[in-house]
Amino acid sequence: MILPVIMCGGSGSRLWPLSRTAYPKQFLSLVSEQTMLQDTVHRLDTLAKQDPLFICNEEHRFIVAEQLRRCDMPHSGIILEPVGRNTAPAIALAALKALQDGDDPLLLVLAADHVIQDAQRFVDAVELAVPLAEQGKLVTFGIVPTEPHTGYGYILQGEPLPNAGFEVAKFIEKPDLSTAEHYLQVGGYLWNSGMFLFQSSRYLEELRRFRPDILTACETALTQSRLDLDFIRVDAGAFTHCPEESIDYAVMEKTQSAAVIPMDAGWSDVGSWSSLWEVNHKDQDGNALRGDVLTEQTSNSYIYSEDRLVAAVGIENAVIVETKDAVLVASKDKVQQVKQIVEQLKTTNRCEHLHHREVFRPWGSHDEIAEGERYLVKKVMVKPGQRTATQMHYHRAEHWIVVSGTAKVYNGDESYLVSENESTYIPIGAPHAFENPGKVPLEIIEVRSGSYLAEDDIIRLDSHGVGY
Template sequence: MNTGVHPVIMAGGTGSRLWPLSRQMHPKQFLPLADKQSMLQATLGRLDGITEAQPILICNEEHRFLAAEQVRQSGKTPSILLEPEGRNTAPAITLAALHALDCGEDPLLLILAADHLIQQVEAFHLTIEAALPLAQEGKLVTFGIVPTHAETGYGYIQRGCALGEKGFKVERFVEKPDLPTAESYLASEDFFWNSGMFLFRASRYIEELELHAPDILVACRRAIDEGQRDLDFLRVGKEAFTACPENSIDYAVMEKTESAAMVSLDAGWSDIGSWSALWEVSDKDADNNVLHGDVLAESSSNTLVQAEHRFVATLGVDNLIIVETKDAVLVAHKEKVQDVKNIVAKLKELGRDEYSNHREVYRPWGTYDSVDHGHRYQVKRIMVKPGAKLSVQMHHHRAEHWVVPESVMPASTLSLSPSASIF
């Protein structure tokens, strides 16, 4: 265990290709896609055995209470930095590096995404250990995933000459290739999937950022300086951060620095960036189906069915993705799942709430489920966490009727004025 390593977990993003399960207000990093835990909680759990340092968690302020609750359940006590809006990975990592340095430390930052799957945790830990000497020497280390097939959905890293026992100089970063190019990369054995995970000293990253993308550094420094503590969160300055250029760490720093190094990682990694990726990493039945929930698959093969709330039956289908939620159903050919994000964009364009919210919405005090609605009425099922308190507002032109089950709370303990509202 290395006490000098400080984890940074990036929990932004919307996971639009995993709609309708992943949505803007409840994206995939907060969902239990590959395990009973959410992907964020699984990421936090993988830190055990690497370091005792509490992580820095970066998330959108819209997700702050969802993130805080899942972190609380995991037993971690991270610093939670809130972005007013996403500006890609370079600004997010800059916030974390500046925050660490402002705390009087200059740790090695282990940059992780909250929505990655790593099935072989011990191999992951050993790879981090192998990368430590390079990072301690001042290298900016990225982790290249040993490819298992010709993948067109990932960027690639080409390795150069050897650095030490386990590392390589980064020859170049490559954009997502077409299939023939991906096949040539796989055959060469010199190309690795770009994982988006990194290890470097905080001050070294800031030095390289100042050299290659100083406008990002200036904006993030101002955002940190103007930040305010809010409960368990640190809100960075909104005006300064929204003015920050939007850029990835690859474009801003890694493709330009002379200090980029790579260590290969073979640990059952996936970013679960699509429904087909989830199908690939999941346990399958004799017909190559992945079935979750109340599902009956008859004469069906190579299909993923995710039934969240209702019984779903399939008959004579092949190579499909079927996802059922309370308010939406997706049926897609597995070869078209990269285009699910186009459906989300269309829903947003049409002003439909399904692109953003589930029928069940999370609040700091609990959840509410919009059971029914119509002209001038709506019905909601409200679940309040023990000890929590609803926000109360006043409405003069709306009547409310409350039913509190005796098994949950004696009716006599509920006191609301006829015009009080929680929404």
């Protein structure tokens, strides 16, 4: 049996403003109606497999759990990394967890943010790799190149193996354009996809040989882990001291057991807006359009509207992305520089790199819709059966107006129901929370007023839900 291990880390800054640190691209619907994470799981449907094991950071845990819940996707657990330590330690945690359960499955290591347009060819490549992995090979999947790409590392094929695949002759860093053109011309070079198949014990065996310090730290972190609902919380102290290293550097470039299976399945890591344009459906003018978009004399462009009408006239080879709080306009051949905009946002302490205007929480979401000198208005949605944390504020009062559903309000020592078209007032310093006791989503308009309205004027008084 194959145990899929789906890596859900990464900030996806090159797809800003859609992708943000708190809500990166793997959780977005970019090429289908499903999110990239959900697409990754669905393409495993025809494989003989166990329920997937997920690895993500602490901040994204509820997003992963909620996206799996929405599609009724069973899983084998969600391992939480207290800090990012790259792929070698993350995969070690998954391998140790698999052995902890008494099995020694083949681990199919996948990223949650890759596009694969031909799911059957992907499955075929994985099935070709199974016999090699069962023989002790550490198999990686090399993408058959379609262009001289300088944004990917390459794998040079070695001697052919019986039945399928090749020995790995060499892993190569991202080349310059002339070198990439040479690779494409001579053949035998594949893009390094970062997908792997190997037996849990074999990976740990090679990790112990080449990086025992990583393995020891991961063993300690998992041994001292604890369960929290669906989440496996590894020991933060032990994992924080783990060296940061990729699986390529730690194991794959050193082992004598590396093998590669060529894969031609319409793969992309969607590392830029131009690559997203390439994998999306285009109209007769070569435009990939999402949302409320009108074009006139516009061609070969990617235009995305999240909240408003976007109209483009006389534009060629452009990227236009509109969200509720930011608009990106870029030349399609300059989109790699978007990350420099993100760095500017960080340097100037702006929040647009961190989260969207609409922020998702385990209990629901809140969206800022108006702001003035002494007021701030938010639309708040609470899912059925959910409740916010009890909290208080020193500088602001709040008015809550229920526009849909019924709210159970906790206000100081009182608790009471507020129905549609009714409102309530929360004075400064009063402990408060609200709950949705009903069966439909609760929608509230929250009006804050006071001398200081920022999010850090908050004192949490209990552990119900998660506050703003």
